[in-house]
Amino acid sequence: MLIGLLQDKKVSIDTEKCMKCALCARVCPMQLSPYTDYDDKCQLKSDDCIRCGACVVNCPTQALSFEENRSFTGEPCPHKKKRKEYKAVLEKVEDLTSDVRQFTFKFIEPPKMSFKPGQFLIIKVLDGPIVFRAYSISSTPDECSSVKLAIKKVSDGLGSPLVYEFKEGMEVILEGPMGEFTLQDDTKDVIFVANGIGITPFVSMTKEALKRNQGRVMLLFGVRNEKDIIYDDYFKALKEEYPDFEYILSLTKPSENWKGEKGRVPVLIEKINLQSYDAYLCGSKPMLKDTKEALIKSGIKSERIFFESFF
Numbered sequence: 387m388l389i390g391l392l393q394d395k396k397v398s399i400d401t402e403k404c405m406k407c408a409l410c411a412r413v414c415p416m417q418l419s420p421y422t423d424y425d426d427k428c429q430l431k432s433d434d435c436i437r438c439g440a441c442v443v444n445c446p447t448q449a450l451s452f453e454e455n456r457s458f459t460g461e462p463c464p465h466k467k468k469r470k471e472y473k474a475v476l477e478k479v480e481d482l483t484s485d486v487r488q489f490t491f492k493f494i495e496p497p498k499m500s501f502k503p504g505q506f507l508i509i510k511v512l513d514g515p516i517v518f519r520a521y522s523i524s525s526t527p528d529e530c531s532s533v534k535l536a537i538k539k540v541s542d543g544l545g546s547p548l549v550y551e552f553k554e555g556m557e558v559i560l561e562g563p564m565g566e567f568t569l570q571d572d573t574k575d576v577i578f579v580a581n582g583i584g585i586t587p588f589v590s591m592t593k594e595a596l597k598r599n600q601g602r603v604m605l606l607f608g609v610r611n612e613k614d615i616i617y618d619d620y621f622k623a624l625k626e627e628y629p630d631f632e633y634i635l636s637l638t639k640p641s642e643n644w645k646g647e648k649g650r651v652p653v654l655i656e657k658i659n660l661q662s663y664d665a666y667l668c669g670s671k672p673m674l675k676d677t678k679e680a681l682i683k684s685g686i687k688s689e690r691i692f693f694e695s696f697f
C-alpha cells in the first residue's frame with residue numbers, strides 16, 4: 387500500500403521524463419502541481435503535500451518518485467501525526483442545498499477516529515487512476531465513530547461528481563485526520579470567516595471556541611443567496627446556547643425579502659473593529675486574498691491570520 391508509508395520524503399521530478407500531461411496536478415487532492423512547482427533540486431516546493439502518492443503512481447512516464455529529501459531537516463511531515471487509513475461505510479446521504487450534500491461515514495476498522503476541529507481527511511474516489519480528494523470534517527470530535535463531510539458538487543470536476551455516485555451502504559477508504567488549520571491555544575477573541583463551502587471546518591471550530599470561553603466568538607459567513615446557506619439551524623442553535631456568539635450571514639445576491647447583511651465578506655470586514663481578534667479564514671482563493679488585506683488594514687497582524695484554501 388502506497389499511502390501512509392512515504393510521508394517523510396518529498397516528491398521529486400525527473401524533468402527529462404516529464405511530458406507535461408498535467409495528470410499529476412489533476413489527481414492531486416491538495417491541488418498542487420508537481421510538474422511545474424519544483425525547486426532547483428527537482429523536488430516539489432509546496433509544504434502542503436500530504437505524501438499520498440497519487441501523483442507518483444499515476445504519472446504515465448514514471449517521471450515522479452519519492453526520493454530521500456536531500457535537504458531534509460529531520461522534522462517529520464506535519465500531516466503524519468495520528469494519520470491512519472480507515473475502512474468506513476457510507477451510512478447516510480442528505481441534500482443540504484441543490485449542489486451540496488452531506489455524507490455520513492461510519493468507521494469500520496479502526497472503529498473510531500480522534501481528530502481536532504478544523505482537520506480534514508482524504509477519500510479515495512477512484513482506483514484507476516488512484517485519485518483522492520480532501521474534505522474538511524464538518525462534524526464534531528464528540529461523534530468519534532463517524533464523520534460528516536459536506537461536499538459541493540463541482541460539475542466539471544473529477545472527484546466530487548464521483549463521490550455523488552456513492553450509495554448508502556457502500557464501503558470506502560478514508561485517510562486522516564490531517565491538517566494544521568486548528569484553533570491555536572492562545573486564541574482569545576476570534577473571528578471565523580467563510581464563503582460558500584468553506585464553512586465546513588467552522589462547524590466544529592466555532593463550537594470548540596465557544597466551549598473554551600476564552601474570548602468573543604464571531605462567525606462571518608458569505609454566500610450568494612438564501613438557497614446557498616447551509617448549517618443555519620446549527621449556528622442558530624449555538625447562538626441560543628451562547629447568546630454572545632455573533633453569527634453574521636452576508637448575501638451577495640439576496641432575494642428582495644432578505645433583511646440581513648448584504649455584500650462581499652471582505653467589504654463587511656472593513657466595517658468591524660477587530661483589533662484584538664485572531665482570524666481564521668476558509669473558502670475560495672479570491673475571498674481569502676481580499677479578506678486578508680481587509681483584516682491587515684483593520685489592524686490584525688498577519689501572523690494572527692490562519693487560513694485554509696479549498697480551490
Ligand SMILES: Cc1cc2nc3c(=O)[nH]c(=O)nc-3n(C[C@H](O)[C@H](O)[C@H](O)COP(=O)(O)OP(=O)(O)OC[C@H]3O[C@@H](n4cnc5c(N)ncnc54)[C@H](O)[C@@H]3O)c2cc1C
Pocket residue numbers: 415416417506519520521522523535536537538539540542543544545546547565583586587694695696697
Ligand atoms: C484541505 C481541504 C479541505 C477541503 N474541504 C472541502 C469540503 O469540506 N467540502 C468541499 O466541497 N470541498 C472541499 N475541498 C475541495 C475538494 O478537495 C475538491 O477540490 C473539490 O471537491 C473539487 O474537486 P473535483 O475533483 O470535483 O474538481 P477538480 O477536478 O479538482 O477541479 C475542477 C475545476 O473546478 C474548480 N473548483 C474546485 N472546487 C471548486 C468549488 N468548490 N467551487 C467552484 N469551483 C471549484 C477548480 O478550480 C477546477 O477548475 C477541500 C480542499 C482542501 C485542500
Ligand code: SF4
Pocket residue numbers: 399403404405406407408409410411420421444445446447448449450
Ligand atoms: S503526470 Fe508525469 S508526465 Fe504528466 S505532467 Fe506530471 S510529471 Fe509530467
Ligand code: SF4
Pocket residue numbers: 397410413414415416417418419420430434435436437438439440441442
Ligand atoms: S503526493 Fe499527493 S499531495 Fe503530494 S503532490 Fe503528489 S498527489 Fe499531491
